[in-house]
């Protein structure tokens with residue numbers, strides 16, 4: 001690949017175990033280097049600063065998703081009919097299927113159920129005193145509420161958790177972690193294909209809408225599988241990561257918990273701050289359709305695969321003052337953790353409903369959240385979250 005200036009080449013490895021455990025020092029180094037850097041180890045460009053990430057996400061004609069948003073060809077080809085791998089106008093048309101079912105109006109009837117389930121769960125966990133915030137708390141609503149909304153059969157829901165994490169890993173670059181995830185993704189594809197073929201989804205659910213569109217001839221079978229994957233994959237790990245990162249942050253910052261308890265109106269701002277601080281999706285990519293001048297002498301050639309980091313943009317000191325400080329009063333509504341532009345998260349309304357319900361229920365009943373053991377990170381090429389997070393509440 002022809003490069004602009006040698007100073008903007010970096011041999012940083014963003015996918016090592018160390019980097020996935022704590023990516024922030026390398027993000028800062030790359031932001032300070034320039035608005036984008038060429039990562040020589042992975043043959044990828046990396047856009048790290050808030051302004052440039054937001055501009056790239058807002059310009060789909062230059063930063064196209066149509067060649068996939070993953071970092072290897074196998075992934076991008078296998079999921080070419082997923083919504084996230086399309087550009088408008090095709091993407092706009094298919095996205096309608098999601099947004100109809102996930103609009104605030106469409107979700108109104110389930111909001112009460114979500115609140116009730118969150119409150120019941122918190123009561124149960126308070127009685128127990130200590131628990132794992134990932135398996136006992138964060139997974140509950142996504143596994144039960146979201147899967148019910150999709151109309152997913154009861155059997156196989158737990159299995160999906162592991163398969164969905166595999167999907168995100170399989171989007172990584174050519175590293176052993178990516179290769180290791182392939183069997184999980186094959187199992188996911190086979191499972192989704194089987195569910196579509198058997199029409200094994202509950203009538204009335206989100207998934208059923210996709211089956212009906214397929215039956216009417218509006219989408220081919222691969223399209224139905226790809227769109228279904230959009231629900232189950234996108235809805236699981238991301239929401240679970242946001243909820244567990246929230247618990248982790250509050251356990252480490254009791255004064256922020258006190259602030260939230262004192263003013264429950266801060267719940268939406270607190271969720272935005274959690275997603276800003278610990279963006280559940282850290283990176284995805286696009287391919288440039290023309291040469292792009294990002295300023296400061298950085299020219300990205302046409303046809304380059306460009307990684308944009310939601311995680312790094314959300315910690316950019318050029319945009320967020322004192323970005324490493326967790327502050328529930330910050331109200332960072334313009335963070336990029338749910339994406340931006342045409343592909344901005346289609347399920348954020350639902351994710352917010354769930355996370356607000358859990359934060360509200362916890363803040364009403366729990367005075368303190370304390371660590372009760374070493375957290376274990378769920379290392380993943382794309383997502384950032386925990387495998388286990390022991391906590392104590394009172």
Ligand code: HEM
Nearest residue numbers: 083084230234235238239242280338339343345346347351
């Ligand atoms: C805290 C939870 C969540 C986070 C942080 C999150 C984050 C994101 C991000 C960053 C994107 C943008 C991808 C891009 O730029 O290419 C995205 C897209 C998407 N998300 Fe979410 N998401 C969450 C929850 C959900 C849920 C619950 C659903 C479904 C019920 C969902 C469905 C989708 C879909 C379908 C897309 C693709 C939209 C498109 O390509 O037009 N997400 N999400």
